[in-house]
Amino acid sequence: MKWLKAAAEEIVAGIKDSIENLNMKEVERLIELLLEAKDKKIFIVGMGRSGFVARAFALRLMNLGFNVYFLGETITPAAEKGDLLIAISGTGATKIVLTASAAAKEIGATIIAFTSFSESPLGQMADHTVTIKGRTKTGWPKEEDYLARQLMGEREPLTPLGSVFENNCMVFSDSLVVELMHRLGRTEEDLKRRHATIE
Numbered sequence: 220m221k222w223l224k225a226a227a228e229e230i231v232a233g234i235k236d237s238i239e240n241l242n243m244k245e246v247e248r249l250i251e252l253l254l255e256a257k258d259k260k261i262f263i264v265g266m267g268r269s270g271f272v273a274r275a276f277a278l279r280l281m282n283l284g285f286n287v288y289f290l291g292e293t294i295t296p297a298a299e300k301g302d303l304l305i306a307i308s309g310t311g312a313t314k315i316v317l318t319a320s321a322a323a324k325e326i327g328a329t330i331i332a333f334t335s336f337s338e339s340p341l342g343q344m345a346d347h348t349v350t351i352k353g354r355t356k357t358g359w360p361k362e363e364d365y366l367a368r369q370l371m372g373e374r375e376p377l378t379p380l381g382s383v384f385e386n387n388c389m390v391f392s393d394s395l396v397v398e399l400m401h402r403l404g405r406t407e408e409d410l411k412r413r414h415a416t417i418e
Contacts, residue, residue, distance in 0.1 A: 300327030309384035311339025353384025
């Protein structure tokens with residue numbers, strides 16, 4: 220169980236570091252945009268494991284009473300000017316996420332990006348970006364410095380591909396829900412009332 224414990228310690232340390240390094244001005248503006256969109260539609264998009272994070276966040280926003288949809292579902296309604304799109308991509312370069320964001324922007328929706336790279340195509344397109352640290356699947360190793368890392372005795376992180384970003388993003392979004400609960404005056408009982416009863 221050596222590797223399990225070592226990986227778990229790395230994941231926990233990464234989450235702690237990510238939360239400590241959040242830009243709270245970015246987070247405060249995100250909260251403002253969410254609260255302003257209370258009576259509008261909120262769309263969330265993400266692919267792969269980022270898509271699982273997006274779905275989990277959408278569920279909690281629904282529990283809070285937001286009018287929220289995961290993009291790509293057949294029951295997703297049309298976006299309109301003034302709606303929100305939250306796009307989750309560690310690299311900020313996921314093609315389907317970029318295509319959806321560009322289409323939403325053209326309609327007049329506000330684009331919010333959760334990404335590790337604010338300078339990425341998604342970060343540049345977004346109206347607001349929340350930077351969440353993480354080693355995305357293309358973030359390590361870079362070919363040009365891989366040999367140098369090996370010569371210096373540096374090892375690759377234990378968590379594969381984009382796991383660090385996705386774990387950090389999941390903890391961030393769950394923590395954000397708690398902040399929103401308090402600002403909206405919601406209790407766990409309020410959330411339970413909106414939780415699925417047919418499952």
